[in-house]
Amino acid sequence: MEYEDLRIIDTPSLVRDHAISKLRNAISSGLYPPGARLVERELCEALGVSRTSVREALRQLQSENLVEVGRRRSINVAVITAQDAADIYMIREMLETQAIRRFVALSDDAERKALAAVHKRLVKALSKNDMAQLSAIASEFYERVLIGAKSRVIYEVARPLLARVNYLRIRSMAEPGRLDGGLKEWDAMMEAVQAGDADRAAEAMAVHLRNARAAIVARLEADEKTAIPAKRKAAS
Amino acid sequence: MEYEDLRIIDTPSLVRDHAISKLRNAISSGLYPPGARLVERELCEALGVSRTSVREALRQLQSENLVEVGRRRSINVAVITAQDAADIYMIREMLETQAIRRFVALSDDAERKALAAVHKRLVKALSKNDMAQLSAIASEFYERVLIGAKSRVIYEVARPLLARVNYLRIRSMAEPGRLDGGLKEWDAMMEAVQAGDADRAAEAMAVHLRNARAAIVARLEADEKTAIPAKRKAAS
């Protein structure tokens, strides 16, 4: 996930942003699993930055709902329940069908080409079965759709939702059959976009998200049934 | 807006939260108008807290999109364009029709009573033409709907949108005829909720938000046409 570095508008690399990015990655990748406690001092050492910066980064992640405060004021990686995931995907369906409609209507040629390129990378990565890589590329796909939709508000609202399911997607794509299904869905979406057919693109996105939702919710419900751990520790 | 204080789960009032709340109010009320630059040192003095706390508060407001970073890292009160407002209301329509459906299905008796009470206050305040007061109560109405919908995710996504239009609502309700229209719409919503008719409630919410959207967008477009100020200063 290096889109941050592609931005045109510069912001000579703030330490804070770097920290946020690192932490987001650590959470997405599962290095800090859901429920893990994040201790400021440890993060300082791990990231090599001051407490000031770590704390500001945590505040940011907090309002993105990637971490949550425990009752003792501890900061823990957010636990996403099956219910949460279901709602997130419901909302994503609302937002991203709208987004892809606008993408079809408003994107310029470069943006469409870039999206097609990401799609191509997606297809290639699919054959390698590298879930983490795949999830990262998928994120980029959705993000490009959001950007091409040219609505600041849609982007701001939908983007944090993407970050929250990043970690889940990695595991849900491991569901048998989900990969091939996902591939077909992405193909359909891409084709509709290139044909300039907003209705069909939106419908393809909706189908895709509904299927993804089903896979993720199923996985989470299964997990919740088996293990209800009282406490969780951070990865060493 | 004192819901914060009603929470059961205590959090012995953090200085940071206090600062956030104060700043949010200052922005909603227009004390710091859109575009105004927020200087850390001044906020420290105004709020009587350290820079550490101010900065953490600003980070939070930043991810709520109530403030935005200017080109050279200055923090400014977010400017909401007509386009932004239109999108915000579109998204609110998606989210809050869903929310009111769930409210009808899931709220308990106390929550319905509380909503009715807010509605009553709304009606009373309407006759007094106190826009700021009215806007605050309206916010509480929407917020209660979101809470009663019992979806953490819907709440987390929709709530920040409410904060963003708080300031606008004050002025849009001054549009001639908007008040009476709003009253009828709220009545319809409330009636449907009490009748337990989710479809009708959702439709009433949709109509209400579409009308509110039209009023606010019209107002913003008019403003944008007349005044394109190059720079804006904070309220003295």
Add this chain to the structure above:
DNA sequence: GCCTCTAGTTTGTATGACAATATTAGATGT
């Protein structure tokens, strides 16, 4: 009037300090 250089602002970041809680480890009693 216009340009340049200097001095003051403002932000980003780091450090150190300290109170108030939490948590853990130990000491103690049975």
Add this chain to the structure above:
DNA sequence: ACATCTAATATTGTCATACAAACTAGAGGC
């Protein structure tokens, strides 16, 4: 050995400073 209470240790929230880098504005020179 076990439960319990207590003292040592950790952790978070907050403040005060410090300083470099980027920026702004004003003084002064042309």
